[in-house]
């Protein structure tokens with residue numbers, strides 16, 4: 102029995118700033134990702150004021166996909182990818198963000214990239230903003246806290262949607278802007294919005310203001326996109342880390358329900374086109390004022406997305422009497438999070454829970470009843486490349502296999518409408534949260550270390566051939 106649709110979009114996912122490199126080439130401007138230093142699980146990446154001498158900025162070269170994309174796409178084609186999810190680096194198109202005229206060299210790069218994908222019948226799935234706003238918009242305008250940035254984003258999005266209207270059908274507006282619900286770690290506000298919440302007296306109010314601007318920007322872009330090409334499929338993208346009650350104690354259950362509001366807030370607006378009551382009540386209760394303009398409600402209502410793209414890596418659990426310092430949290434945990442004794446965790450503390458993916462799919466589909474797309478999932482691990490060039494990443498195969506088996510159940514048993522599956526970091530790239538290379542996700546190994554040394558040579562891991570079979574059998578052969 103074959104449970105997945107014939108046109109199921111198997112592929113892989115990446116983001117421009119984590120793999121392209123060429124950070125100042127082809128007329129590209131500096132982005133907010135270009136001022137992030139390398140860190141580790143225990144040492145935060147720094148957000149520097151401009152570039153500091155002696156600091157290492159891993160995204161500058163990344164894995165040099167900017168020059169090596171043809172070779173890499175050939176490998177994706179060999180695995181049988183039906184689609185490839187990447188993002189456009191906003192600062193390649195508008196180097197500072199506030200120009201009136203786009204950078205032709207940047208536009209031409211993505212023409213070549215998309216043409217190469219299409220040559221191999223690989224459908225591009227494009228995120229418009231994946232943690233890489235032009236740096237100038239953050240420093241000169243204050244990022245998405247400033248409503249003017251909405252116009253700059255719409256201009257950028259319109260430019261690329263017009264340019265690539267015959268090459269790209271699947272779009273997503275913003276990547277994981279719900280990460281910034283954690284206002285205590287600056288990396289999230291910075292990468293989502295070009296804002297450091299720690300600089301404000303009332304970070305939560307600033308969060309909801311940038312959120313409003315981004316939700317307006319997304320809705321405007323959805324509407325514009327449909328005018329450019331009615332066949333476009335435009336989605337939103339959220340990080341989905343389900344929160345379980347630690348126990349069946351009613352207070353744990355209620356806490357989990359309340360905590361889930363943080364997960365649903367952005368998608369509720371993207372998909373339903375209005376603010377949910379739980380957030381209006383919160384704003385009223387906490388005296389949070391969000392500046393809105395006349396007509397904003399209508400904009401939100403008229404720019405609902407077609408599908409929900411989401412990432413799933415792990416689940417969390419909460420306990421009502423826990424007291425967790427989550428100020429540096431990189432794993433979706435909150436103040437009440439506790440270790441779930443029923444699941445294992447990766448070396449980076451991300452809790453491995455395949456069943457949680459089926460739970461996530463059910464929860465999201467029951468709530469929204471629109472097509473879902475798993476646009477990130479994967480296992481960040483330390484891989485060893487042997488002298489003969491092989492890499493036995495059986496643990497990655499185990500992780501992916503277990504997750505695929507669960508999403509198949511969601512389709513087969515629960516009737517969830519699932520468009521596709523693009524495991525994260527299909528080729529090794531720079532980690533977002535830590536800036537490391539050694540946190541690898543790929544089917545393809547890239548010879549580069551945490552300090553930036555290495556030949557950048559690509560080698561197939563064991564998971565490469567395994568995934569090829571999975572795709573060829575439409576998920577039957579795991």
Ligand code: BG6
Nearest residue numbers: 116277412481531532533534535
């Ligand atoms: C998601 C992001 O949060 O998780 C990606 O969309 C990121 O950009 C991925 O790389 C995995 O996180 P990390 O920190 O392991 O790279």
